[in-house]
Amino acid sequence: MTTNTDTNPSPEQLRDELADHIRDRGIFTSARVERAFRTVPRHLFLPGVDLRDAYAPKVVKTKYGADGSAISSASNPKLVAEMLEQLDIQPGHRVLEIGAGTGFNACLMAELAGPDGHVVTIDIDDDLVQAARRGLRAAGYEQVEVICGDGADGHPAGGPYDRIIVTAGAWDLAAAWWQQLAEGGRMVVPVLLHDSGLTRSLAFDLAQPGRMVSTSALVCGFVPMRGSTFHAGRTLQLAEDVVLHLNDHPSEADQNLPQALKHPAHQVWTGIQIRDDQPVGHLDLWLVSTGSRFARMAAGADARDRGLVTPALRWAGATLYDDTSLAYLALRPLDNRPPGLQTHQLGVIAHGPEGVKLAAQTAELLHQWDEERPPQPVITAHPAGTPDVQLSPGYRIDRPGARLTVVW
Structure with missing residues (x-):
């Protein structure tokens, strides 16, 4: 791995350090892509940005x-x-x-x-x-x-x-x-x-x-595409510093879900163990493909510090909900090893009048997922207007220009 002790490293040195960082995480699977990263000067596309920031493994908003x-x-x-x-x-x-x-x-x-x-x-x-x-x-x-x-x-x-x-x-x-x-x-x-x-x-x-x-x-995460295909999602404020990103059209949940957090938390710990290095990033998509009402809970540091809600960061606050209650995925460490090497237990924390029932249903889904832990979905796209009988099997996602199916 390239090492550098210079106080003012050159762009070439920083470019190699970035490529080393990406390589050491197993991301490069072809020599050609790695070579391109060692060739193209990223800092020339980020004028005014500090040289080290230009070659840091992070997003630079422009x-x-x-x-x-x-x-x-x-x-x-x-x-x-x-x-x-x-x-x-x-x-x-x-x-x-x-x-x-x-x-x-x-x-x-x-x-x-x-x-x-x-x-x-x-x-x-x-x-x-x-x-x-x-x-x-x-x-x-x-x-x-x-x-x-x-x-x-x-x-x-x-x-x-x-x-x-x-x-x-x-x-x-x-x-x-x-x-x-x-x-x-x-x-x-x-x-x-x-x-x-x-x-x-x-x-x-x-x-x-x-x-x-x-x-x-x-x-991944990207800023939304603008232009004729722009689509804005729907958000619901649950409490100060807590927002739910939803899929459904306006419903009774808009009125009732903010009241759910006034109910005591009901916790169910499933016994399912997850290591930091395991490929379980698609669990949230798997939950969507079961047909459950799915959302993402965004909780700021203040809400977490107060213990109001503590959704797992690993799936960006994956949450299931009904018209009155919600249940989000949570993790708690099972050992004292440093982050990145820990093993956690997967759990569900629910709020609302139907929280106990919703937590049990969510935990049951998690046990189903744990039996197979499918690593990758197969997603098939057909043009919009394709008749149902011609679609590939699986969970369906309809868009104005395409019909998608998801299987595991």
């Missing part, structure tokens, strides 16, 4: 909306590497990126596609497009085509594409992406599989016309 929320950022390099491994760009490929951002990802893809390939990247904001062009020019990759437009429309003039990647949270699979993906091509897209913000980066292969299949799903 643009904010009127409400102060981030609307564009440079993604965590670890996630960038994981998604590029999913995408599997080969020399000579034509690649379309939805969401140019800083231009760093497009630069990596141009390196992977080589001189015989071509990369087109699109962003909805002209200022981001201009900044991406400047970064690409500074890095020596002016061959990347940067376009200002609505990413949902793609760029038909440059298609068909061997690879399409979306770098914003997508509520739907736009019809244009289907049409512009070459036969046998692959599309990697972070799909919002639930209004609550449950997002997975899925690697869809165009197996046959009208059917794409993903056997690779990465837990």
